[in-house]
Amino acid sequence: MKTTKSRAQEVDRYVGARIRERRIMLGLTQQQLADMIGVTYQQAHKYERGINRIAAGRLYDIAQALGVTISYFFEGLEQGGQVEMTPRQRMCLELARNFSMIQNGKHQEALSTLARSLADAS
DSSP states (O other), X not given: OHHHHHHHHHHHHHHHHHHHHHHHHTTOOHHHHHHHHTOOHHHHHHHHHTSSXXXXXXXXXXXXXXXXXXXXXXXXXXXXXXXXOOHXXXXXXXXXXXXXXXXXXXXXXXHHHHHHHHHHHO
């Protein structure tokens, strides 16, 4: 029984981490996501931390809000996917969030060109 419960908590944390990752990639705050799915900021935070379980209907709402299928949240779980992000993953998510916040299309294109140039120079 204890093994089943700990495995379930592991899945809850994994799904929460995937929600957080996708939210950040889209440049959304927890408050914005909470508003989109009709819950409080605190509830959205608990979902992302895996503290509270997510009902199937709510997971569907989250998937719709984040523009993914429900299966997205479980991808990589079979391979023992990690819940904790590496510093590099955090940096990539931060970069994606900051990029999405740039309002000027020309600035976005310039940054994208710079990134391509730096990648080619490596």
